Amino acid sequence: MAKPKVAFFDFACCEGCQLTVVDSLQDHVELLDAVEIVNFREAISRQDDDYLIAFVEGSITRPQDEERLKRIRQQAAIVVALGACAHTAGVNALKNLHPLEDVRRWVYGDKAEWYDTYAARPISAVVPVDFAIPGCPIDRDEFIEVVKALLVGKKPPIPDYPVCVECKLRGNVCMFHIGKTCLGPVTRAGCKAICPTHGDGCEGCRGPIPHPNENAMKDVLAEAGLTVEAILSRFTMFNAYRESEVVE
């Protein structure tokens, strides 16, 4: 049986998720026997336009990117958003909080018209997306699990419960109890609560859970003497683009 062909593409991003893919292979070299990687510009020179699964990292930030993404969609049977920039538009969408013209002039001055840009958006705003691997960056174990699921035709196991569940399992002290702010109660788990485990409150990089318990979040905040407004800045860090739910 021919190995399924897999391709990696990127738009506006830091390529940290593709690097995480490279790192995840350290402990799973066997995956290279199960798939054939035909396109991965960052790591290999081969470029082939015949593939079954496309992993797409990065946000769409200019009109000419749409055409490239649509070609990828046309070719691939399965399109997976790889990481926050592709999934929720990530930090790229922070620029959407400013007037676009102002952003362009601020960076490129009187040469602004040389450079195309528009509001940053997740790839699901341009083409239908089958699955998303959330996170900034993605979790390497979760990536491996998703690939395994796709190879046997199953739905990838992305949790729909909040980070708090994983955080409690790890026995962490609640961030709110040590005077820190945390988006764990409303953010999708799957990261093993890595930030709270290292003393830093959740920044929401994996996007909100499908039906966040907003009242419970408000209660937690009230108990800590905080309000939604006070932590709004934190909530926009990775979620400035709002219509980003593709994993349901």
Place this chain on the structure above:
Amino acid sequence: MSQVDVNIHVHHLTRVEGHGDIVVDVKNGEIKTCRFEVVEAPRFFEAFVRGRPYSELSHITSRICGICSVGHSTASLEATEKALGVQLTEQARLLRKLIFHGEIIDSHVLHTYYLVAPDFFGAHSVIPLVETHRDVVLRALRVKKLAGDLCAMVGGRHTHPCAMTVGGFTHTPTEKELRAMQARLIEARADMDETVALFATLPWPAFERETEYVSLSKPDEYAFIGGQIKTTDGFIYPIEDYQKVTNEWCVPFSTAKWTRHNRESYMVGALARFNNNYEQLHPRAKEAAARLGMKPLVTNPFLNSAAQVIEMVHSVEDSIRIIDELLTRGVKAEAPAPHQVKACEGVGSCDVPRGILFHHYVYDDNGICVRANCIIPTNQNWANVNADLQAFLPQILDRPQDEIRHLLEMLVRAYDPCISCSTHFLNVTFV
């Protein structure tokens, strides 16, 4: 060779970070066009960090780059800490250096083994080498994993380290973890030896073009974090004067800006650091340099990759030393150094894997960022990459077109360009 026609358009050069094209047009032996074009989508970090609180800046700007996120975090924190007047504890200072070494090793092994070595083995990537050069690939994987684990031990995660924060860290590694890591670093000496031996055998393309080499420099150590700006043309500047070095301008075919100082272009990165700070390398790293046949001034840009091998040896040795120092002092969990928010301004700099990096922030009374400027190493190299391409092409015009293309690709790749980094430039004049 005179009447040759060459037409090359390498669309999206592979095995580099980000999107860039090489464009060459030669008619009747005359070079009409020969340049590297940056086509990466701009991301506008400097514009959108305005309005964000100081405490978020390092976590946002680390997202400029997936390879050198520790470097961006470090430069960002240096800028904010200088602005606020935060003094790190000795332990935090040592841990910052330690995680920085982890990233130097990680990034250099990625570039030298995964991205550069396949050119010399006639492979399109590191993957076929699993069959033909298994020991080489396994060694690369082992060193890469060590470096990633070192970063994760200190920063919680390698890519976008969550535990690095203003005033220090939100997490401290245990003495047990440090001891285990040190044992692995000591074991890695054998891999470093083999690495030097391997790269000493590679047939680097012959090409010399002297340029101005720019890096950080410190009186007491091989500089990676802080110090002064030093150039091989004899200039020294405090970090705050970085704009005297980086004089930036826009070119229409590139979403990354260019820089120039004393000449039409300058070079930053491992080779620039090596040329400026050779004397401060660890003795084992100097030994590696001797085996690679390198002593300043090295003017072949292809040897930037060899300089990275030398730095890997240095960083392994200095990490072993730093862990010794940490263990001797005794490691304790520390809260980040206290600080008070005020209107302030600061410039931070560190010499990340690809070269000297600057972050410059202005904060208002409430600690909200009102201005930011990030100057990325790869940007500082673009003008020099193009000057090299134009000097190198006439020397190889008599070769078959495929070989010309391959050699030009190798030349650009030698700089270890990080193109997604380089498209976040800002044209701000600070007064």
